[in-house]
Amino acid sequence: MSDIKYILGSFGDPDEMMHGIEKLQENNISIFDVYTPMPIHGIEAKLGIKRSRIDIAAFCFGITGTCAAFALIYFCAVIDWKVNIGGKPSFALPDFIPIMFELTVLFCAFGMVLTYYASTHLFPGRAPRVMDLRATDDRFVIAVDAHENAAHTLIDSLLKDAGALEVKYNERKYISYE
Secondary structure (H helix, E strand, O other): OOOOOEEEEEEOOHHHHHHHHHHHHHOOOOOOEEEOOOOOOOHHHHHOOOOOOHHHHHHHHHHHHHHHHHHHHHHHHHHHOOOOOOOOOOOOHHHHHHHHHHHHHHHHHHHHHHHHHHHHOOOOOOOOEEOOHHHHOOOEEEEEEOOOOOOHHHHHHHHHHOOOOEEEEEOOOOEEOO
8 A cells, every 4th residue: 555645536526526525524634636627616615725826926917018018118219219209208108008008918918828837837748647537527536645644445435435436546646648
């Protein structure tokens, strides 16, 4: 049993999986992760996952885009190539609001894509890694770390009592599509 890294409970129904999470938590068994083929409402709260701070990153990328646009426009219109057109001021801010808005959106979009790739380790060209290949299709999988929880038979029975269709012992951290 020392080679076993994860105990995987595979469920066919999201309600049964939620019941399995409750049973494991009632017995103070820590859950490593849960894999589902679709979003499940309320699962983050049940697992104790904190709210994402990705909105703060989006705001920072947007402000960076706005400041970059402002600096570029100011440099081009006032410092580098000052043009007097009909006596209008060199830096007429209302004229440049669309450009600043577009750069705000551009920086935010590219920054969020890079942030998502960095936080999920899903860089282009990397093979996706999942615990159970059916978790991306039609199964709901609860992964329990076997090293943190020594009562393997208890975990097995709790998962089966909750309605698990299958309980597997995974010897590797991930199964690759390769």
